[in-house]
Amino acid sequence: MGKIVVFRKGEIICRQGDPSLHMYDICVGSVGVYTDYETDRQKQLTILKKGEFFGEMGMIESHLRSATVVALEEDTLVRVITPGDFNEFFQEDPEKLLTVLRNMSRRIHDLTQDYLDVCRAASEMIESGETDEEAGKEKSSWLKQNIRRIFMNYDHLSRQKSGGSDGAR
Amino acid sequence: MIRDYEKSEIIFREGALEPCMYEMIQGSVGLYADYGKPGEHLLEQLREENRPCFGEKGLIDELPRNTTAVALEATRVYVITKENFGSYFRNNPNSVLQMVQRMSQQIRDLTDDYLKACRTLVDASKDSGKQHTRLKKELTDLAGHYRGSLTKKA
Numbered sequence: 001m002g003k004i005v006v007f008r009k010g011e012i013i014c015r016q017g018d019p020s021l022h023m024y025d026i027c028v029g030s031v032g033v034y035t036d037y038e039t040d041r042q043k044q045l046t047i048l049k050k051g052e053f054f055g056e057m058g059m060i061e062s063h064l065r066s067a068t069v070v071a072l073e074e075d076t077l078v079r080v081i082t083p084g085d086f087n088e089f090f091q092e093d094p095e096k097l098l099t100v101l102r103n104m105s106r107r108i109h110d111l112t113q114d115y116l117d118v119c120r121a122a123s124e125m126i127e128s129g130e131t132d133e134e135a136g137k138e139k140s141s142w143l144k145q146n147i148r149r150i151f152m153n154y155d156h157l158s159r160q161k162s163g164g165s166d167g168a169r
Numbered sequence: 170m171i172r173d174y175e176k177s178e179i180i181f182r183e184g185a186l187e188p189c190m191y192e193m194i195q196g197s198v199g200l201y202a203d204y205g206k207p208g209e210h211l212l213e214q215l216r217e218e219n220r221p222c223f224g225e226k227g228l229i230d231e232l233p234r235n236t237t238a239v240a241l242e243a244t245r246v247y248v249i250t251k252e253n254f255g256s257y258f259r260n261n262p263n264s265v266l267q268m269v270q271r272m273s274q275q276i277r278d279l280t281d282d283y284l285k286a287c288r289t290l291v292d293a294s295k296d297s298g299k300q301h302t303r304l305k306k307e308l309t310d311l312a313g314h315y316r317g318s319l320t321k322k323a
Contacts, residue, residue, distance in 0.1 A: 087262050087266075090258065091258060091259050094255035094258045094259075095255070097269075101225075101269065101272065102229050104269070104272040104273065106230075108272065108276060108279060111280060111283055112279060115279060115286060115314075116314070118311065119286060119312060119314040119315035120315045122286070122307075122308045122311035122312050123312035125290070125293060125294070125308060126309065147294070150287060151290075151291060154284065154288070157280065
């Protein structure tokens with residue numbers, strides 16, 4: 001099951017902003033996961049090794065790729081898993097499916113927290129607007145600290161979701 | 170592993186740490202918050218149709234239970250642990266895939282809510298001082314969600 005593809009060191013396996021048609025299982029070698037690869041904002045999120053897999057969230061949620069993945073070793077072997085292989089792949093190693101579920105659960109937890117942070121910001125915005133006509137100047141320190149982060153998250157997520165390629169790489 | 174419960178018997182308790190989930194084979198189960206306490210309320214009632222799974226967070230996240238599950242009549246469940254998860258998945262791929270889909274849908278919904286909320290905030294901050302009525306209402310709704318979450322936690 002699944003085609004095996006060889007990558008040279010430094011070769012790109014999938015690119016941030018591309019459609020997510022499948023997931024990948026690392027058979028030999030290791031890969032680096034980056035956002036904003038080869039830009040001045042490049043950031044390495046993690047390194048994955050043999051036996052680990054990536055790209056499943058994009059495939060399950062049909063999102064655009066949220067990161068670029070690059071082979072870190074010569075002759076890195078990667079098995080390409082299509083949605084049709086999904087069952088068979090996870091039946092071979094159900095522990096991996098538990099990992100997927102665990103990651104999804106963490107996403108749900110984090111998103112809920114982010115959502116509540118925005119709600120809190122809204123609540124504090126209203127309060128600051130009510131206590132002072134010059135709304136904005138009297139924002140609480142929590143709001144000040146967090147609003148930038150919220151806006152940056154928003155910018156990042158909405159780009160990933162809508163697939164606008166402007167500046168995504 | 171099959172387990173049987175009498176009516177009113179507790180399947181798991183809020184706060185308990187037990188890394189397993191359940192598939193209901195027969196009967197019905199109530200999921201309660203604050204079971205047996207003054208604030209007790211029924212969050213969800215599960216029936217045997219479609220053999221629903223419940224308590225999956227215990228298996229997946231290995232975190233303490235955030236509800237209490239009570240058998241509402243004589244109930245038979247299948248207990249799924251890390252050890253038999255593989256064979257369960259092989260025999261019931263659809264029930265696990267439904268779980269994946271349900272969580273995926275939840276992620277999509279949450280992402281939408283989150284983006285909408287952010288959008289509101291972005292608009293409101295651009296428009297500071299003179300928020301028009303629609304925006305004000307949306308902000309107020311968000312603030313309500315936030316306050317709701319505080320009481321839930323308390």
